[in-house]
Amino acid sequence: MLGRRLKLARxxxxxxxRELETKIGNIVSAQAIGKYERNEMMPGSKVLAAIAEALGVSENYLTAQPDISLEGIEFRRNRITSKREEAQVEAAVMSFLEKYLEIETILQVPSLEWEEPRQSLLYVADIVEGELAAKTLREQWNLGTDPILGLAEFLEEKGIKVLSLELPASVSGLTCLVRRLNGNCVPVIVINTLDMGERQRFTLAHEIGHMVLTVDQNVDEEKAAHRFAGAFLMPAELLRAEIGVHRKSLSLGELLVLKKMLGVSVQAITYRCKDLGIINQATYRALFEIFAKKGxxxxxxxxxxxxxxxxxQRFKRLCFRALAEDAICEAKAAELLGMTVRRLNQEMETDC
Structure with a gap:
């Protein structure tokens, strides 16, 4: 029904x-738009075209029948979010996922199967057990102890849809399941495209923790996921091999070298060293005082x-493939990718 799609896009x-009313030049009232969203009225072709243009979507998008729903949405918040912010994020995620699944359907490419780990091995009865869970998952995925480069791409290969969207500053990321009409569920992790790379990577690892851990009711799930993320990105064996088992101090230069190797922040490395007992609480506090002074x-x-x-990049690659195989036209590819046809042609030429 048009109403649900219209409200989602808005x-x-x-x-x-009222803001949408103004953006379409007041050709209909806010009350009328509300009736469209409740399916009490249908807009004429002129109004529909104006609304679609104002919302940056196609008329076909507004009139199409949605075949997905989001379940189990969990936000990773930096601070308290408003209901409007959460609704806006959910709508953006839904819109992007519909495009992602549409291009898979056009190419007749199935969603990659989620390589779900054996949950019995990832039960956490204590925060520290997040450490063992991360090690177990690395073993199941044959990762060894090496740093994971291109974490988003790696997770997409494992069947997790990773979206990079511009989120409110209050949100670092979220996890959810997208359910299609056929009943199949696909896991999704969303990161904030405005965040620094090191923060995005930690968010990805943190959200993997939420997806794979079975946490005892007496354990703080956020802390367990945090411990899991640190261990997943910075295996204890690797960190101890690089800097030793016990240290009285760590220099900023050494921490910055480790940052480049591990792809995480200096602060995350320091926190991890404290968790592993490589540095004591006093050294940890002293380093964080330096970080605070430096901003x-x-x-x-x-x-x-x-x-x-x-x-x-998987979604983008699929769009380029569909265009190259004449499965979609340039205008459709540009719409799916949220760019102009001119920009699309530039990127296609760059990738050749």
């Missing part, structure tokens, strides 16, 4: 009914030597 655009503890967390941002 929420994703962050517009109120690394406050947004936008501008540490030196930023890590490249995670950039999941």
């Amino acid at each position: 929420t994703a655009a962050g517009l109120s009914l 690394w503890r406050t947004p936008p967390y501008n540490e030196p030597d930023p890590i490249p941002k995670e950039a999941p």
Whole structure:
């Protein structure tokens, strides 16, 4: 029904009914738009075209029948979020996922099967057991103890859809399941495209923790996922081999070298060293005082030597493939990718 799609697109655009009324030149009232969303009225072709243009979607998108729903949405918040912010994020995720699944359908490419780990091995009865769970998952996925480069791409190969979207500053990421009409569920992790690369990578690892851990009711799930993320990105064996088992101090230069190798922030490395007992609480506090004085503890967390941002590319590759195989036209590819036809042609030429 048009109503649900219209409300979804309007929420994703962050517009109120009155703001949308203004954006379409007041050709209909906010009350009328509300009736469209409740399926009490249907807009004429002129109004539908104006609304679609104002919301940056096609008329076909507004009139198509949705075949997915989101379940089990869990936000990773930096601070308290408003209901409007959460609704806006959910709408943006839904909109992107519909495009992702549409291009898979056009190419008749099935979603990659989620390689779900054996849950019995990832039960956590204590926060520290997040350490063992991370090691177990690395073993199941044959990762050894090496740093994981291109984490988003790796997770997509494991059947997790990774989306990089512009989220409110209050949200680092989220996990959810997308259910199709046929009943199949696909796991999804969303990261904030505005975050630094090191923060995106930790968010990805943290959200994997939420997806794979079975946490005892007496355990703080956030802390367990945090411990899991640290261990998943920075295996204890690797860190101890690089800096030793016990240290009285760590220099900023050494931490920055480790940052480049592991793809995580200096602060995450320091926290991990404290968890592993490599440094004591006093050394940990002293280092964090230095980080605070340098401004690394406050947004936008501008540490030196930023890590490249995670950039999941599977959706984009599928769109380029569909265009190259004449399965879609340039206008459709541009619509799916959210860019102009001119920009699309530039990127296609760059990739040749």
